[in-house]
Amino acid sequence: MKRFQHHVCYVTGASTGIGRSSALRLAEEGAALFLTDIAAEDLEETAKLAREHGGDVETRICDVSDETQAGEGIATCVERYGRLDVACNIAGILRFAHTHEMSFENWRRILSVNLDGVFLTCRAAIPHLLETRGAIVNMGSTAGLMGLPYGAAYGASKGGVHALTRAIAVEYAQRGLRCNSICPASIETRMATPEFPKGVDMDLLMRPASLAGTRGPDEVAKLVAFLASDEALHINGEEIRIDGAALA
Numbered sequence: 648m649k650r651f652q653h654h655v656c657y658v659t660g661a662s663t664g665i666g667r668s669s670a671l672r673l674a675e676e677g678a679a680l681f682l683t684d685i686a687a688e689d690l691e692e693t694a695k696l697a698r699e700h701g702g703d704v705e706t707r708i709c710d711v712s713d714e715t716q717a718g719e720g721i722a723t724c725v726e727r728y729g730r731l732d733v734a735c736n737i738a739g740i741l742r743f744a745h746t747h748e749m750s751f752e753n754w755r756r757i758l759s760v761n762l763d764g765v766f767l768t769c770r771a772a773i774p775h776l777l778e779t780r781g782a783i784v785n786m787g788s789t790a791g792l793m794g795l796p797y798g799a800a801y802g803a804s805k806g807g808v809h810a811l812t813r814a815i816a817v818e819y820a821q822r823g824l825r826c827n828s829i830c831p832a833s834i835e836t837r838m839a840t841p842e843f844p845k846g847v848d849m850d851l852l853m854r855p856a857s858l859a860g861t862r863g864p865d866e867v868a869k870l871v872a873f874l875a876s877d878e879a880l881h882i883n884g885e886e887i888r889i890d891g892a893a894l895a
């Protein structure tokens with residue numbers, strides 16, 4: 648199946664985990680890719696793997712939380728390929744802390760990467776996506792739908808991503824642009840092995856995951872590709888859980 652032939656897809660957070668798997672899935676289905684991240688070596692490895700599917704792949708180091716870099720990333724992609732069909736906002740960070748001990752700096756950093764970053768890329772991408780009647784896929788989280796203990800900033804950022812997604816969907820639906828978010832849980836990536844502060848109640852933290860079990864990032868990549876494709880033409884403003892019934 649080549650759902651993305653002649654399509655240009657922009658992916659943030661493409662160096663590892665869900666971002667890498669999504670990039671490879673889109674490449675497999677014929678997309679030309681513009682991949683960004685801050686981790687240079689891993690990004691080149693993703694690009695190398697994606698090129699094995701035969702399509703065009705460009706990379707660029709881009710911190711999504713930096714207004715200039717986020718804007719230039721999209722602009723360079725459109726300069727290179729002449730169009731943009733899909734923007735996948737997958738870059739993200741997770742840091743745990745007791746909320747009453749969390750530094751403001753840490754709070755700001757998490758909001759800045761996970762929420763500002765999605766906004767900045769969407770803002771730059773929307774004018775181009777309107778020309779192609781394209782799609783945005785944002786990586787939310789079940790943490791944006793339920794309380795994640797020790798993850799207040801992360802949960803707030805992902806709740807923000809869901810709200811931003813719905814706003815964009817409603818604002819641009821009549822002009823053919825779609826915007827959806829995905830809410831994964833317990834996906835085996837680097838993010839799934841974070842550091843914990845002292846005194847964390849692991850039973851409280853792992854509540855939903857104990858039901859769901861864990862899955863690899865390829866599971867999420869399939870959903871990214873579906874939502875980005877024309878098969879999901881009437882799905883807009885959704886947040887779709889992919890959590891093995893953890894929150895059902």
Ligand SMILES: NC(=O)c1ccc[n+]([C@@H]2O[C@H](COP(=O)([O-])OP(=O)(O)OC[C@H]3O[C@@H](n4cnc5c(N)ncnc54)[C@H](O)[C@@H]3O)[C@@H](O)[C@H]2O)c1
Nearest residue numbers: 660662663664665685710711738739788831833834836838
């Ligand atoms: N793994 C899970 O269980 C899970 C669950 C829910 C949501 N998510 C979300 O999925 C997305 C991908 O996470 P993952 O699990 O693949 O983890 P990951 O750590 O493997 O991937 C995150 C990627 O984001 C990049 N990144 C970090 N800060 C960045 C910045 N400032 N600018 C650009 N890139 C940056 C990293 O270098 C990395 O490549 C994240 O948004 C995460 O919140 C993951």
